[in-house]
Amino acid sequence: MRFVSSILLTALFSSAHLNVQAASQDPYFKGFANYAKENGALSPSVEKYLKELTETERKVGYIGPVLDLPKPQKVMEGVYTVVGSLIWHTPENYGLNNNLSWVEFADGVFVFNAGPNPAVAYSFHQIIKQHTDKPVKWVAVENSQGHAYLGASYWVDIGVKNFYSQSRANQDFNNGFEQIKASWSRRVGENLTHSARNVSDKFTEFDDKLVIDVGGGETIELLTFGPGHTPGSTLAYIPSRNLLFTGDVAYNHRSLAFFPYTHTGHWIDTFKAMKAAMPIDVFVIPGHGAPTDMAKITEDTLGYLEYLHRAVKEKIAQGGKEPDMGSIDQSAYKHRPVFEQTHQQNAVHIYKELTGGDLGESFE
Ligand SMILES: [Zn+2]
Secondary structure, eight states: OHHHHHHHHHHHHHSSSOOHHHHHHOHHHHHHHHHHHHOGGGHHHHHHHHHHHHHHHHHHSOOSOOOOOOOOEEEETTEEEEEOOSSOOOTTTTTOOSEEEEEEETTEEEEEOOOSSHHHHHHHHHHHHTTOOSOEEEEEOSSSSHHHHTTHHHHHHTTOOEEEEEHHHHHHHHHHHHHHHHHHHHHHOHHHHTTOOOOGGGEEEESSEEEEEOSTTOEEEEEOOOOSSSSSOOEEEEGGGTEEEEEEEEESSSOOOOOTTOOHHHHHHHHHHHHHHSOTTOEEEEEESSOEEHHHHIIIIIHHHHHHHHHHHHHHHTTOOGGGGGGSOOGGGTTSTTHHHHHHHHHHHHHHHHHTOOOOOOOO
């Protein structure tokens, strides 16, 4: 409990605005803060204490309790994925609502997605250590989003040297860092997120393709097939395992979510390009949802995008305007998680894309 409170203190003192709500929820902090108020002479030692904590965290990536993440699913020998929550990011899921995966190679471990914050990255690392003694040597992130990327500073702090991202995605993360961090801190928790730093300068960027030699005669091909869910994205294909990490180019089961920066028309082309480049029997670890195959992600991702594009175009042809998009029948997809929260906005998004409407702007 004391340890948790220390983390909280660091978070509180290092942020510009004191998180009063979090503080009032923590009895240890409350007592400490009152004591400090009554004893002005204490503040130098509080500051010193906080400085030491921050330095320690910088060395080890995260200090605090191990979070109770979902059990990893074994995809094949030496390949595991922790399937995150199928809803949005919340304090209850620690922000883990996509997939964190690792692959064991002769020379070390490859991690796909850095995690939504250092606390989840650390906890995920503890799971990896229960399966292999090999060090984590390579980390790649699927896109510029907080859940792919905000945990990256943890891996930098523990000494990982090789980081990879498609160039556009890395630049978007760099440009959006403050906003992305603030948004994820607010939604998931400052105490988990506060130590995340912008480490985009540690990443090796690639435009189209980059091949990593991981020893034992195996390679990882980092690929991109164009914009869609995000303007930039990184996919990883491992030929020796016939295994593909699609990032958010592909969803399994969960409803698709469109952001202001999402271009669904490009997404359709990108998905088709990916599919054409991959063996039809490839094992798939998607951006959201459990490990699966090409047929399932085609149905759940491309199938939905094409269906909704067709339906929106029909509505427009009938003279339909933005408010009419709500009457499009999407009932075939209503069993999918977060359908209620996404489907109407998804139709409006496509309407705006097709009619030149303003999609807004944001980093997430
Ligand atoms: Zn995502």
